[in-house]
Amino acid sequence: xxxxxxxxxxxxxxxxxxxxxxxxxxxxxxxxxxxxxxxxxxxxxxxxxxxxxxxxxxxxxxxxxxxxxxxxxxxxxxxxxxxxxxxxxxxxxxxxxxxxxxxxxxxxxxxxxxxxxxxxxxxxxxxxxxxxxxxxxxxxxxxxxxxxxxxxxxxxxxxxxxxxxxxxxxxxxxxxxxxxxxxxxxxxxxxxxxxxxxxxxxxxxxxxxxxxxxxxxxxxxxxxxxxxxxxxxxxxxxxxxxxxxxxxxxxxxxxxxxxxxxxxxxxxxxxxxxxxxxxxxxxxxxxxxxxxxxxxxxxxxxxxxxxxxxxxxxxxxxxxxxxxxxxxxxxxxxxxxxxxxxxxxxxxxxxxxxxxxxxxxxxxxxxxxxxxxxxxxxxxxxxxxxxxxxxxxxxxxxxxxxxxxxxxxxxxxxxxxxxxxxxxxxxxxxxxxxxxxxxxxxxxxxxxxxxxxxxxxxxxxxxxxxxxxxxxxxxxxxxxxxx
Amino acid sequence: xxxxxxxxxxxxxxxxxxxxxxxxxxxxxxxxxxxxxxxxxxxxxxxxxxxxxxxxxxxxxxxxxxxxxxxxxxxxxxxxxxxxxxxxxxxxxxxxxxxxxxxxxxxxxxxxxxxxxxxxxxxxxxxxxxxxxxxxxxxxxxxxxxxxxxxxxxxxxxxxxxxxxxxxxxxxxxxxxxxxxxxxxxxxxxxxxxxxxxxxxxxxxxxxxxxxxxxxxxxxxxxxxxxxxxxxxxxxxxxxxxxxxxxxxxxxxxxxxxxxxxxxxxxxxxxxxxxxxxxxxxxxxxxxxxxxxxxxxxxxxxxxxxxxxxxxxxxxxxxxxxxxxxxxxxxxxxxxxxxxxxxxxxxxxxxxxxxxxxxxxxxxxxxxxxxxxxxxxxxxxxxxxxxxxxxxxxxxxxxxxxxxxxxxxxxxxxxxxxxxxxxxxxxxxxxxxxxxxxxxxxxxxxxxxxxxxxxxxxxxxxxxxxxxxxxxxxxxxxxxxxx
Numbered sequence: 033x034x035x036x037x038x039x040x041x042x043x044x045x046x047x048x049x050x051x052x053x054x055x056x057x058x059x060x061x062x063x064x065x066x067x068x069x070x071x072x073x074x075x076x077x078x079x080x081x082x083x084x085x086x087x088x089x090x091x092x093x094x095x096x097x098x099x100x101x102x103x104x105x106x107x108x109x110x111x112x113x114x115x116x117x118x119x120x121x122x123x124x125x126x127x128x129x130x131x132x133x134x135x136x137x138x139x140x141x142x143x144x145x146x147x148x149x150x151x152x153x154x155x156x157x158x159x160x161x162x163x164x165x166x167x168x169x170x171x172x173x174x175x176x177x178x179x180x181x182x183x184x185x186x187x188x189x190x191x192x193x194x195x196x197x198x199x200x201x202x203x204x205x206x207x208x209x210x211x212x213x214x215x216x217x218x219x220x221x222x223x224x225x226x227x228x229x230x231x232x233x234x235x236x237x238x239x240x241x242x243x244x245x246x247x248x249x250x251x252x253x254x255x256x257x258x259x260x261x262x263x264x265x266x267x268x269x270x271x272x273x274x275x276x277x278x279x280x281x282x283x284x285x286x287x288x289x290x291x292x293x294x295x296x297x298x299x300x301x302x303x304x305x306x307x308x309x310x311x312x313x314x315x316x317x318x319x320x321x322x323x324x325x326x327x328x329x330x331x332x333x334x335x336x337x338x339x340x341x342x343x344x345x346x347x348x349x350x351x352x353x354x355x356x357x358x359x360x361x362x363x364x365x366x367x368x369x370x371x372x373x374x375x376x377x378x379x380x381x382x383x384x385x386x387x388x389x390x391x392x393x394x395x396x397x398x399x400x401x402x403x404x405x406x407x408x409x410x411x412x413x414x415x416x417x418x419x420x421x422x423x424x425x426x427x428x429x430x431x432x433x434x435x436x437x438x439x440x441x442x443x444x445x446x447x448x449x450x451x452x453x454x455x456x457x458x459x460x461x462x463x464x465x466x467x468x469x470x471x472x473x474x475x476x477x478x479x480x481x482x483x484x485x486x487x488x489x490x491x492x493x494x495x496x497x498x499x500x501x502x503x504x505x506x507x508x509x510x511x512x513x514x515x
Numbered sequence: 516x517x518x519x520x521x522x523x524x525x526x527x528x529x530x531x532x533x534x535x536x537x538x539x540x541x542x543x544x545x546x547x548x549x550x551x552x553x554x555x556x557x558x559x560x561x562x563x564x565x566x567x568x569x570x571x572x573x574x575x576x577x578x579x580x581x582x583x584x585x586x587x588x589x590x591x592x593x594x595x596x597x598x599x600x601x602x603x604x605x606x607x608x609x610x611x612x613x614x615x616x617x618x619x620x621x622x623x624x625x626x627x628x629x630x631x632x633x634x635x636x637x638x639x640x641x642x643x644x645x646x647x648x649x650x651x652x653x654x655x656x657x658x659x660x661x662x663x664x665x666x667x668x669x670x671x672x673x674x675x676x677x678x679x680x681x682x683x684x685x686x687x688x689x690x691x692x693x694x695x696x697x698x699x700x701x702x703x704x705x706x707x708x709x710x711x712x713x714x715x716x717x718x719x720x721x722x723x724x725x726x727x728x729x730x731x732x733x734x735x736x737x738x739x740x741x742x743x744x745x746x747x748x749x750x751x752x753x754x755x756x757x758x759x760x761x762x763x764x765x766x767x768x769x770x771x772x773x774x775x776x777x778x779x780x781x782x783x784x785x786x787x788x789x790x791x792x793x794x795x796x797x798x799x800x801x802x803x804x805x806x807x808x809x810x811x812x813x814x815x816x817x818x819x820x821x822x823x824x825x826x827x828x829x830x831x832x833x834x835x836x837x838x839x840x841x842x843x844x845x846x847x848x849x850x851x852x853x854x855x856x857x858x859x860x861x862x863x864x865x866x867x868x869x870x871x872x873x874x875x876x877x878x879x880x881x882x883x884x885x886x887x888x889x890x891x892x893x894x895x896x897x898x899x900x901x902x903x904x905x906x907x908x909x910x911x912x913x914x915x916x917x918x919x920x921x922x923x924x925x926x927x928x929x930x931x932x933x934x935x936x937x938x939x940x941x942x943x944x945x946x947x948x949x950x951x952x953x954x955x956x957x958x959x960x961x962x963x964x965x966x967x968x969x970x971x972x973x974x975x976x977x978x979x980x981x982x983x984x985x986x987x988x989x990x991x992x993x994x995x996x997x998x
Contacts, residue, residue, distance in 0.1 A: 286804030319837035319860045320937030321769025335818035354802035365858045375848045377802045454803030
């Protein structure tokens with residue numbers, strides 16, 4: 033699959049202002065934010081839509097933070113390493129300290145809750161003290177063998193937004209903020225998005241605090257929060273820290289944008305998914321002495337099921353079916369297995385589509401077994417439900433803010449497309465308690481959770497611009513409705 | 516699948532003499548062989564075709580030998596256990612000692628070769644001393660979790676033949692014998708049929724002697740032969756111990772005879788088989804974020820290949836294709852595997868058919884990969900050949916002896932059928948050096964290499980009768996040709 037060159041796309045479409053291309057491609061400025069005072073007070077008639085992030089500064093910041101928990105090297109360039117910054121490790125503490133110091137230096141009020149979530153809030157216009165902020169949020173923790181962009185880009189994009197606002201002395205209608213959520217990956221403490229989950233009131237604090245690190249260690253989340261000094265006193269709760277909205281910039285972690293040569297994914301929600309373990313029991317038999325008509329071969333049946341699950345999912349709009357685990361017994365070249373188990377991961381943009389797909393597959397699998405038993409063989413198939421996650425639908429007002437911002441930044445609405453996220457994010461829990469949307473940027477070859485995870489500097493900057501503009505548009509809309 | 520009742524079959528066919536049914540079904544005699552002297556000298560005009568084994572004695576002997584290495588109990592009846600008599604273990608020594616004592620007591624000359632193969636030879640008519648014997652052969656070793664019939668029935672059937680001949684004072688034209696081959700199973704020392712292989716000159720003695728026991732032990736075949744006193748001085752060679760023919764009675768280890776309600780398999784040869792490891796390499800990816808058109812899913816491809824291998828084999832007469840092992844990486848519910856390996860075991864009655872099947876499958880698998888790569892995905896399939904075994908064709912004269920004997924014993928040629936063995940046996944190596952054939956009897960549900968392996972007493976006795984009659988017919992034929 034040919035790699036899409038941003039230059040090729042940009043020049044091909046001819047719609048993005050020349051100045052933009054210059055900025056994206058040739059700027060090598062590493063200027064730090066100037067200490068610009070709050071010269072400009074909020075004015076609903078003054079547009080902030082010309083504000084743009086500083087691409088070099090954004091990328092320098094991202095790579096700067098990669099000094100804490102540098103991972104696997106895959107190339108010769110200094111930035112060609114992955115990341116290994118497990119939640120609440122010493123390297124995570126260093127990244128957190130940087131986040132706190134940096135946002136404080138930018139004039140933010142920083143608070144930490146009982147889950148170690150760090151909220152940096154920048155004041156809005158006078159009289160909005162104490163009002164909920166419009167947040168940008170993501171996470172600084174990574175997979176043990178992860179990349180530099182997953183989560184980190186979202187937080188760094190938020191910091192860049194604060195810098196641009198501060199630099200330009202721009203005052204927003206209401207407070208805006210950046211949140212670093214704890215242990216999003218679930219890689220060290222085995223519940224993903226656990227701290228936004230506690231904030232949303234969907235995961236009990238005690239359960240989260242009691243989580244033990246994976247791999248046989250004895251550390252708990254609470255213990256590690258305490259150890260690194262990030263066990264805050266503020267309750268981890270949407271009531272203690274309400275949000276007006278939550279925007280999250282994230283790499284796509286899939287190949288769609290790159291394949292379609294687009295720059296921005298306007299994320300309307302998160303797929304529904306269900307995980308099953310399907311067990312097919314047949315009859316163990318000798319491969320050499322058992323003719324086909326005397327077999328009840330569960331691996332042959334499972335193979336048909338996997339093929340049929342693919343075929344069925346392809347017939348439903350946006351649906352997926354995948355098998356990542358398959359085990360069999362006893363596992364000998366000349367023995368037809370007696371039992372096969374395989375994982376079945378089905379997904380769809382809506383719960384209704386997923387219902388239909390599941391029903392279809394149950395019928396398909398029953399037919400496979402019926403075909404086998406028509407030969408007089410005994411075979412059975414059973415489904416065990418391992419995980420059910422309903423579809424998440426983001427908020428229209430936030431989706432609109434992202435769409436309008438993408439069009440404004442890209443100058444061509446065809447360079448953006450609506451998407452459904454295939455993976456979970458902190459925005460899932462945020463969306464339970466406030467209007468939410470996400471912004472995706474292209475992932476090279478769709479690779480993620482891997483040192484080679486990569487998004488070009490240009491795409492990172494475009495994403496950060498759309499993020500900032502989405503916050504500003506939402507803020508402006510808020511003023512229009514709340515006054 | 517309904518179990519075929521021997522009584523139902525016998526009564527349905529109405530062709531087997533009433534006396535035969537009585538003998539098979541109601542005899543409870545446990546009489547030992549009487550010490551009948553050699554009253555009857557060889558007479559080509561006297562038929563021995565009325566000789567029949569003693570079913571009770573045959574079964575009693577079989578169960579008697581099961582005291583050495585009794586295995587897993589699966590039912591309440593005293594005989595409802597499996598066997599665990601690994602080659603050259605203490606229990607194998609006991610069974611061997613019994614075999615030597617019993618055959619010596621029946622007037623046989625017993626010799627042991629360097630591989631521990633035990634040959635018990637009963638004299639023929641005067642003047643044939645030193646001539647090659649017509650042999651019955653099989654093995655007394657079992658799988659570690661095996662049954663009572665595999666191998667043992669063949670040896671015990673041979674001993675019963677010696678008893679009947681001795682009891683009846685019958686003299687054969689040429690010597691007849693029984694051989695117990697060492698380590699047929701390959702379960703302790705990991706080459707199957709290794710000692711008949713050395714006898715046939717196809718496996719070097721040093722290699723066989725140097726075999727280490729599986730499971731990390733340090734015992735070698737030579738060491739264990741020495742330890743239990745069965746390292747003979749006679750060379751393990753078809754030159755030192757030539758055979759006029761080799762007949763082997765064995766359980767089918769498959770379901771065909773039971774399914775077709777037949778009693779005897781006339782084994783014309785052994786299937787050709789080839790074992791491959793097929794490796795399909797695609798692209799590891801996230802199940803949630805990777806649309807179908809961006810996937811290179813090697814498990815989906817492997818599933819199609821397994822389905823196609825089944826379909827293709829079914830289109831070739833007597834061919835089989837089976838997969839008993841499948842492994843994948845990395846093995847996570849929400850990760851499309853990057854690599855899948857599976858075993859492919861293909862079989863056919865002739866090498867030519869197997870060639871065609873393999874060619875067909877290579878083309879099928881290439882097509883699966885081509886389909887995947889048409890979507891722009893990178894995928895590859897490679898075949899590793901693990902084992903190749905050519906088809907074995909038994910000898911017409913031996914096959915005829917078995918066919919004629921089966922018809923005579925059963926009284927209905929439809930109760931027998933020609934077969935190709937799906938598994939290897941000592942007869943494979945024997946057939947390289949002398950005319951050979953095998954006799955199969957039904958295996959309940961086709962189960963073998965399992966404690967529940969079972970062949971009814973009636974079927975064991977029918978098999979032993981056909982075995983003995985085959986030897987006698989071959990012997991008579993030999994007199995006719997050799998004089």
